[in-house]
Amino acid sequence: MLDTALSANDFLFLAKGAGMTIFVTILSVFFGTILGIIFGVIRYQLGPYWSAPLMIVLDVFRSIPLLIQLVLTYAFLGTVLRLGLSGLTVACIVLTMYTSAYCAEIVRGGIEAVPMTLRRASRSLGMTWAQDMRNIVLPLATRVALPSWIGLALGVMKDSALVYVVQVTELLKSTQILITRLQEPLLLLMICGAFYFLISFPVARFGGYLEKRWSND
Template identity: 85%
Template sequence: MFDTALTTADFIFLAKGAGMTIVVTAISVLIGTVLGVIFGVLRYQLGPIWAAPLIFVLDICRSIPLLIQLVLTNAFLGTILRLNLSGFTVACIVLSMYTAAYCAEIVRGGIEAVPATTRRAARSLGMTWGQDMREIVLPLATRIALPSWIGLALGVMKDSALVYVVQVTELLKSTQILITRLQEPMLLLLICGAFYFVISFPLARFGGYLEKRWSND
């Protein structure tokens, strides 16, 4: 008979950690996607020279490991700027910029993949730049960029495990706490992995559904 010291209260503790993972991921992906779309359009429209400052900032966010970004941002905001921000707020700020940096490249690539002839045809019909982007470019670019965006969102969800360094008790940190107390690493890691699967599976399936639906249009 399987014997474990894991209680209902411990399972609820893990569920709360999973809830924190979902909240941090949802906020970061939402804000990061909005910023990423803005940055991606600017990156495309301004070109490599005028967009150089923006490219430099985005490259920093993509190049420096997320763990270091979390530690340095927390120290900078708290020690230098004297801002009394919670670890949750710092985690969302860093993950949002991290998401935006990658999303900007996804958006830029999606826009560049739209055939130039399609854009010229839209402009020849009298569409303004805004109408062209809203009615033609962004819908087509969304279809192209969706698989990469789904992968990014899933990656951010898994990378959110690093926010423990700013004192945010998410799913993996909750698991580590229980492992230290109960000394049942295999069982707890299996449960942790199951939680991650339950969180990520619907998003992956939804992305697959949209891809299949759009491919049949």
């Protein structure tokens, strides 16, 4: 029989941490994807030369470790600008921009994968640029980009463990608090890993289902 001091309230505490992880991930991936689509289309349309300023900004978010981004942004917004934003708000802002930086390259690559002959054919039929993008390019690019986007979303979910540095009590931080109090690191880390698995497994399976279904169409 397992001898542990872990109580039902402790499980509830971990579940609340998991809920915070899910909340931060959904919010960041949602808005990051929207910005990523916009940035990706701009990068593709303007080309490497005219989109260079945007590319530099996105490279900053891709190149600097997320932990440093969180600490610097929290300090800058709070100490320099004195905006008084909560740690949760700062975490969502940083993770959104972090997601958009990677998503932009996924979108750009997906658009470039659409055959140019197909795009010329759509324009020869009288489609406008917007109609071509909406009806031809984005649906095909989505099929190409989906596996990478799923990987990005799962990566952001795991990277959200770093938001503890801006005083957000997510799943890993909740686990660390209980480890300090109960002194049962192995059991608690196993439970933490199980929570992460339960969060990520349905997303990965659903992405695999969509990819398989679209490949058979």
